[in-house]
Amino acid sequence: MSPWSTLTDPILRQNPVTLQILGICSALAVTTTLAAAATMAAALTVVIVCAAGIISLLRNHLPSSIRLIMQIIIVASLVIVVDQLLQAYFYEMSQRLSVFVSLIATNCVVLGRTESFALHNRPLPAMVDALGNGLGYSLVLVILGSLRELFGRGTLLDVEVLRTVEQGGWFEPLNLMLLAPSAFFLLGGLVWAIRSWRPEQVETSEFGLTRVKEPGP
Amino acid sequence: MNELASLFIRSAFVENMPLTLFLGLCTFLALSRRPGTAVGLGIAVIAVMGVTVPVNHLLFRFVLAPGAWSWAGLPDLDLSYLRLLTFIGVIAAAVQLVEMVLDRYLPALFTTFGVFLSLLVVHCAILGGSLFMADRNYDLAESAVFGLGSGTGFAVAVIMLSAIRRRLVYADLPDGLQGLGIAFILTGMMSLGFSAFAQVVAP
Numbered sequence: 001m002s003p004w005s006t007l008t009d010p011i012l013r014q015n016p017v018t019l020q021i022l023g024i025c026s027a028l029a030v031t032t033t034l035a036a037a038a039t040m041a042a043a044l045t046v047v048i049v050c051a052a053g054i055i056s057l058l059r060n061h062l063p064s065s066i067r068l069i070m071q072i073i074i075v076a077s078l079v080i081v082v083d084q085l086l087q088a089y090f091y092e093m094s095q096r097l098s099v100f101v102s103l104i105a106t107n108c109v110v111l112g113r114t115e116s117f118a119l120h121n122r123p124l125p126a127m128v129d130a131l132g133n134g135l136g137y138s139l140v141l142v143i144l145g146s147l148r149e150l151f152g153r154g155t156l157l158d159v160e161v162l163r164t165v166e167q168g169g170w171f172e173p174l175n176l177m178l179l180a181p182s183a184f185f186l187l188g189g190l191v192w193a194i195r196s197w198r199p200e201q202v203e204t205s206e207f208g209l210t211r212v213k214e215p216g217p
Numbered sequence: 218m219n220e221l222a223s224l225f226i227r228s229a230f231v232e233n234m235p236l237t238l239f240l241g242l243c244t245f246l247a248l249s250r251r252p253g254t255a256v257g258l259g260i261a262v263i264a265v266m267g268v269t270v271p272v273n274h275l276l277f278r279f280v281l282a283p284g285a286w287s288w289a290g291l292p293d294l295d296l297s298y299l300r301l302l303t304f305i306g307v308i309a310a311a312v313q314l315v316e317m318v319l320d321r322y323l324p325a326l327f328t329t330f331g332v333f334l335s336l337l338v339v340h341c342a343i344l345g346g347s348l349f350m351a352d353r354n355y356d357l358a359e360s361a362v363f364g365l366g367s368g369t370g371f372a373v374a375v376i377m378l379s380a381i382r383r384r385l386v387y388a389d390l391p392d393g394l395q396g397l398g399i400a401f402i403l404t405g406m407m408s409l410g411f412s413a414f415a416q417v418v419a420p
Contacts, residue, residue, distance in 0.1 A: 018397070022243065023243070024239070024242045024243060024246070025239060025240055025241060025242045025243055025341035025342075028239040028242070029238060029239040029240075068338075069309065072305055072309075072338070072339065073302065073305075076301050076302050076305055077302070079301060080298055080299075080301055080302070083298075083301075084298060098352065099345060099348040099349060099352060102301050102344075102348055103240070103341050103344060103345055103348070105301055105305065105344070106305075106339040106340065106341050106344050107341075108243045108339065111339060179412065180236065180237045180238075180239070180408045180412070181405040181406070181408040181409040181412065182405070183239070183405075184401050184402065184404045184405030184408055185401070185402060185405040187401045188394075188398050188399070188400075188401030188402035188405065189398075189402075191393070191394075191397050191398040191401060192391070192393040192394050192398045193393070194393075195392070195393035195394075195398065196392075196393040199392065199393075202392045202393060202395055203395045203396030203397065
């Protein structure tokens with residue numbers, strides 16, 4: 001597999017969130033505004049790339065019986081570093097993200113990539129693969145974050161885009177967009193859109209109806 | 218007593234882990250295809266959360282919190298940045314413990330959901346429960362009630378979703394929605410329903 005496809009495959013074709021149901025735990029809660037979503041995405045990308053590099057360097061020295069706990073400890077230490085950095089330089093944002101930055105430690109995307117890829121590959125490909133997955137995750141977060149902020153508040157990164165009724169404009173903010181259910185609906189719709197575009201991702205139904213050929217005229 | 222009861226209701230329904238806080242969604246969606254596995258997962262989550270949140274509370278309060286070591290002449294020592302590692306360690310140990318107890322005394326139950334137990338080490342809802350407990354400064358009784366309540370909320374939600382998905386097995390969905398897509402939309406509808414609970418407990 002060429003390095004380029006290692007990088008780009010996870011972004012659309014094998015997106016960790018929409019295809020593999022990994023990492024949605026933390027993906028949805030922080031998407032009420034684009035800024036929060038982007039911060040979260042950046043934090044996760046940093047953690048996953050560093051974790052993949054470190055674990056890949058250690059791969060020949062890790063006994064397989066303790067590899068899981070070692071991976072968790074490495075990831076958790078990186079998450080602590082990122083969390084402390086956020087608290088030091090972006091205090092308000094770290095308050096808004098509250099526990100969700102810490103929850104990167106149990107994010108299935110990170111552990112899934114280190115377990116399935118970084119443990120068997122050299123550091124450079126492992127980090128490229130991790131970067132691809134981080135970007136794939138970021139893409140979903142940024143799409144959801146911008147949709148929810150745009151239609152929920154009429155702003156994008158706190159800059160007014162659609163003038164709301166309160167400000168004397170025409171746009172009535174959709175409060176539902178800021179509540180939990182909208183994230184599920186949007187992600188469901190996104191999965192639907194991607195799978196209509198790339199039909200090979202469609203899951204087969206267990207007891208699906210057989211398509212009967214339409215009788216000819 | 219009254220406050221504890223309302224905390225239980227709040228953690229189980231108003232701030233439902235998967236439906237309003239989006240925690241533990243990976244297992245929530247992956248293991249809700251069959252009601253049987255969903256019941257096993259739900260019970261395992263209640264057991265592990267009921268144990269880990271109070272234990273983590275004690276550790277946080279007496280070992281990690283700022284000033285916890287003042288009796289040893291170290292009043293300025295603040296170990297709270299280590300809470301993430303500690304909590305994960307406690308959760309892994311607790312999962313192992315629950316596994317061993319079940320294996321010894323209830324082997325039938327153990328074989329039913331043995332696999333999910335080890336999955337729970339990296340379960341966002343369980344870790345999230347402990348982190349929320351530390352953030353919100355619950356005391357010991359509150360932590361225990363909060364752990365049990367959040368676990369119950371997760372169990373109720375996952376069992377409900379599995380029942381709905383069971384019914385959908387024969388539904389003729391558009392191809393792109395099959396599986397994951399419809400599961401998200403169902404979860405969104407359940408989440409809408411659960412948002413009604415916010416009115417019930419509002420003071």
